Amino acid sequence: MKQILFTCFMMVMCALLWTWQIEGNTQNIALERAKNAVNRAAHGASLQIDKLSLSNGKLVFDRTQALNAFTDILSKNMQLDSSLKALPDTLFQGQVQIVYEDYVDDSNVVARYGSGFDDGAKLYQYHSTDFNLEQLIYGPSVIYVIKVQKPLQINSSTDQFYYVGSIYEYPSY
Amino acid sequence: MKDVISLLIIMPFLLFFMFQPFHNEIVHLRGMAMEAVLDRGLERAAVKGYFTAAEIQNMKDTLSSVGFNKDEIEITGTIEGIAARVPRGGYIEGQIKYPINHLWAMPGIFKDTSETLYHVRSGTTMSEYLE
Numbered sequence A: 001m002k003q004i005l006f007t008c009f010m011m012v013m014c015a016l017l018w019t020w021q022i023e024g025n026t027q028n029i030a031l032e033r034a035k036n037a038v039n040r041a042a043h044g045a046s047l048q049i050d051k052l053s054l055s056n057g058k059l060v061f062d063r064t065q066a067l068n069a070f071t072d073i074l075s076k077n078m079q080l081d082s083s084l085k086a087l088p089d090t091l092f093q094g095q096v097q098i099v100y101e102d103y104v105d106d107s108n109v110v111a112r113y114g115s116g117f118d119d120g121a122k123l124y125q126y127h128s129t130d131f132n133l134e135q136l137i138y139g140p141s142v143i144y145v146i147k148v149q150k151p152l153q154i155n156s157s158t159d160q161f162y163y164v165g166s167i168y169e170y171p172s173y
Numbered sequence B: 001m002k003d004v005i006s007l008l009i010i011m012p013f014l015l016f017f018m019f020q021p022f023h024n025e026i027v028h029l030r031g032m033a034m035e036a037v038l039d040r041g042l043e044r045a046a047v048k049g050y051f052t053a054a055e056i057q058n059m060k061d062t063l064s065s066v067g068f069n070k071d072e073i074e075i076t077g078t079i080e081g082i083a084a085r086v087p088r089g090g091y092i093e094g095q096i097k098y099p100i101n102h103l104w105a106m107p108g109i110f111k112d113t114s115e116t117l118y119h120v121r122s123g124t125t126m127s128e129y130l131e
Helices: A002-046 A051-055 A063-078 A109-113 B002-048 B053-065
Strands: A097-104 A124-128 A133-137 A141-149 A161-169 B074-077 B091-100 B117-126
Touching: A002 A063, A002 A141, A002 A161, A002 B002, A002 B117, A063 A097, A063 A141, A063 B117, A097 A124, A109 A124, A124 A141, A133 A141, A133 A161, B002 B053, B002 B091, B002 B117, B053 B074, B053 B091
Parallel strands: none
Antiparallel strands: A097 A141, A124 A133, A141 A161, B074 B091, B091 B117
16 A cells, blocks of 8 residues: 555656756756747848948848748747748647847948948948847847747746747858 | 655655656646757748758757657658748748656656657747848
């Protein structure tokens, strides 16, 4: 009888520990995958440059194309539909939102920092108070932050979110 | 004597409960390692326009250095020899597949399902390769 009670107690304790462990691991995977997806999407967005401006020696991002590329690659990597809603039976749940979008390029760097990227090797401190973003950038960059619901297995509350951001420079600068 | 027999009966359960969390952690960490290796691989593939044979080998070497069996790692996608180099703006895809040999600790007692389960990690990135 003593052993049976002890085993039952162990089973309950272990079930609780496993639940906690699986919950933690799922959060871990979700955050890692979301970060990688945002990085790849921002990388794709950073390649969308305006060719007309480039022929004038200016590197300016094509905002519309960049956002399209970002959305497209994000949905491919996070298994979302075209409106950024998670597909059924996948890791993520609910709607993914792009909550922050910014571009630093030749069209606005002088207005922001007082000098252009062509004025010698310089570092620029990108700063945004909205999401506490802080990053040193060397060249034209795209900045995105997405908001994604935490894939909680146990807690049914749906108002817990990850804010995942990425600052990506134009690769060949 | 009675106590010894009852302890022997519950012993498999005790061992199972004791070791399963560590086993869960190993399965999870394998998945994380694959995620990291795929991400680095995709970054390099974006520069080259596809996964080069050397890069595939490098990815397998990295995984085998953390306990994966090299022969069981399956990498598919935009790979040299199978697909052409993707020019800038196109999509490069990659997928790593690895069998989860045991989902449960002590598979001899707690039988796994007959079908093989797999770790699958896949990703898509944009090529930055210029001809």
